Amino acid sequence: MADFRGLGFDPVPGSPDAVAEAARRCAVTAAQLQEIPSPGRIPEWAGRSAQALADRADRAAAGLAATREALRAAAGVLEGWAGTLLANHRRAEDLDRRAAAARRAVTAARDDVEQAETEAQFSPAARPNLAAARARLAARQDDLDHVLAEARDLERAHRAEATRVAERLSALGDGSPVPAAPGSAGITTHLETFSTVGRELGVTVAKTSAVPVTPPPGAVGAFAAALGGR
Numbered sequence: 266m267a268d269f270r271g272l273g274f275d276p277v278p279g280s281p282d283a284v285a286e287a288a289r290r291c292a293v294t295a296a297q298l299q300e301i302p303s304p305g306r307i308p309e310w311a312g313r314s315a316q317a318l319a320d321r322a323d324r325a326a327a328g329l330a331a332t333r334e335a336l337r338a339a340a341g342v343l344e345g346w347a348g349t350l351l352a353n354h355r356r357a358e359d360l361d362r363r364a365a366a367a368r369r370a371v372t373a374a375r376d377d378v379e380q381a382e383t384e385a386q387f388s389p390a391a392r393p394n395l396a397a398a399r400a401r402l403a404a405r406q407d408d409l410d411h412v413l414a415e416a417r418d419l420e421r422a423h424r425a426e427a428t429r430v431a432e433r434l435s436a437l438g439d440g441s442p443v444p445a446a447p448g449s450a451g452i453t454t455h456l457e458t459f460s461t462v463g464r465e466l467g468v469t470v471a472k473t474s475a476v477p478v479t480p481p482p483g484a485v486g487a488f489a490a491a492l493g494g495r
Contacts, residue, residue: 277423
């Protein structure tokens with residue numbers, strides 16, 4: 266996890282690599298489901314029991330198809346999120362560098378004020394220097410506050426987009442309309458926490474529009490673990 270010492274907090278928590286891996290696993294599992302053969306009808310078997318088996322096989326096939334499509338859609342959502350998270354990490358890193366530089370400038374300006382205060386105690390002629398030093402300190406503090414405000418804006422946008430992305434994942438596989446990804450000049454899709462997305466993706470894998478179908482062993486856990494960076 267990135268260490269944003271200049272900002273003092275992480276405005277964009279998350280691992281692009283973990284999300285990209287989760288997207289890959291969704292795509293791979295969807296492809297594997299595509300290869301599962303249907304039992305079909307058994308020519309030598311007729312009657313009510315044979316019809317019941319055929320009906321059950323048809324329902325299972327429909328469930329697998331729904332799960333497969335949900336996984337493919339989830340892969341697309343996660344791929345977009347991984348790219349956006351990477352871009353926002355770079356944005357946060359730039360803000361962190363600016364914040365670190367601004368903090369150093371504030372420290373230097375504060376030292377100048379302390380020195381000017383000492384000089385002014387012994388020489389009234391030094392008072393203009395003290396006023397100028399205090400003005401510089403105020404300006405440097407304003408610079409730092411501006412950078413921190415930008416970082417907080419980034420954090421708020423991150424949290425707002427988290428809800429929308431989780432809603433998109435949650436809507437997959439149950440026939441609900443998938444909310445469109447919002448367009449913006451900067452931040453597009455973010456996730457508030459990986460645990461939230463892991464839960465939503467787990468629901469996506471497990472539910473279908475027909476009948477419940479058990480996902481491949483360990484699939485839900487694997488996706489949730491990848492999203493959580495574990």
